[in-house]
Amino acid sequence: QVQLVESGGGSVQTGGSLRLSCEASGVIFSRAGLSWYRQAPGKRREWVATITNENSRAYADSVKGRFTISRDNAKNTMYLQMNSLKPDDTAVYYCYLDMGRFYWGQGTLVTVSS
Numbered sequence: 001q002v003q004l005v006e007s008g009g010g011s012v013q014t015g016g017s018l019r020l021s022c023e024a025s026g027v028i029f030s031r032a033g034l035s036w037y038r039q040a041p042g043k044r045r046e047w048v049a050t051i052t053n054e055n056s057r058a059y060a061d062s063v064k065g066r067f068t069i070s071r072d073n074a075k076n077t078m079y080l081q082m083n084s085l086k087p088d089d090t091a092v093y094y095c096y097l098d099m100g101r102f103y104w105g106q107g108t109l110v111t112v113s114s
Contacts, residue, residue, distance in 0.1 A: 002026040002103045004095050009108030012085055016112070020080040022095030022105055030073040033098040036080045038091035038110075045094070049080065062088070085112045 008020040020036070033052050039045040049059045049069040057069055068081040078095060092107040 002097065002099075002101075004097055004103055004105035006093065006095050006105045006108040009093065009110045011111040011113065014086060014112060014114050016085050017081070017083045018085065018110060020082065020093055020095075020108060020110075022078040022080075024076045024078075024097060027076075027097065027099060027103075029071075029076040031099065034069075034071060034078045035096040035098070036069060036078075037094045037096055038089075039094070039107075040088075040091040043091075048093070051078065082110070085110075087112050087114050 003025045004022055006020060006022050008018060010018060012018055031053050035050040036048040037045050038048050047060055048063055049067055051057050051069045051071050066084045071078045090110060090112050092109050094107045095105040097103045
C-alpha cells in the first residue's frame, strides 16, 4: 500500500523559509514523478512544482525563483525548499506521486504572516 507523509509545515513571517518533506512507502520511489500542490483557504488546489524520475524540474510562475523541489531516492523522500515566503503562500501543501496511478499525501499547513 502506497503511503505519502508530509512534514515540515508551520508558521513563519514574511520573508522566512521552510522546508517541506514527503516520505513515500510502498512504491518504487525512483521511478515516480513527484509534485507539490497547495490549496489556500477558499481556493482550488493548484500545482506548485514537479520533479520527474529523471530530475527534470518545473515550477509555477508564482513560486519560480523562491521554491526548489528536490528528491532523495535513497531516502524515498521529496523536498520543497521554500524561501522568501509571502502571505499568499499560506496554504495546505500536498505531495503527489505519479506511477501511472496517482497518490496524494494528507497535507501539511504552511502559514505566512505579514
